[in-house]
Amino acid sequence: MVRAEYTVTGMTCAHCIAAVRDEVLGLDGVTDVDLDLTAGSLIVVSAAPIPADAVLAAVDEAGYTAVAH
């Protein structure tokens, strides 16, 4: 299992969290997503590594910006 950590900026409420969660969970191979609004942290769980570009694009699609750790 792979856990990749990102920081997401711009999320202000539970709806933002839900929007990011939906997009990232929609990526092929992602099995779980852990988001923390206060910390702006996003942990992406998958069996095999997910390309960071795909995660960043999914967050962008939700309307926010992420950086990989």
Added chain:
Amino acid sequence: MVRAEYTVTGMTCAHCIAAVRDEVLGLDGVTDVDLDLTAGSLIVVSAAPIPADAVLAAVDEAGYTAVAH
């Protein structure tokens, strides 16, 4: 046409605006809703007056708090 003004607290992003809009537009007789995130203002447009209690309940249902002006 009646325009009733309210102040809504707790809205932090466009998703919040959409949630309040959906609930208030769902009230019988409401024809338009004008929301401003920065000002926290909510204007409810209708042909006949809408009871303030109904508007406050709709905002509460969306997860926010409103007061009538």
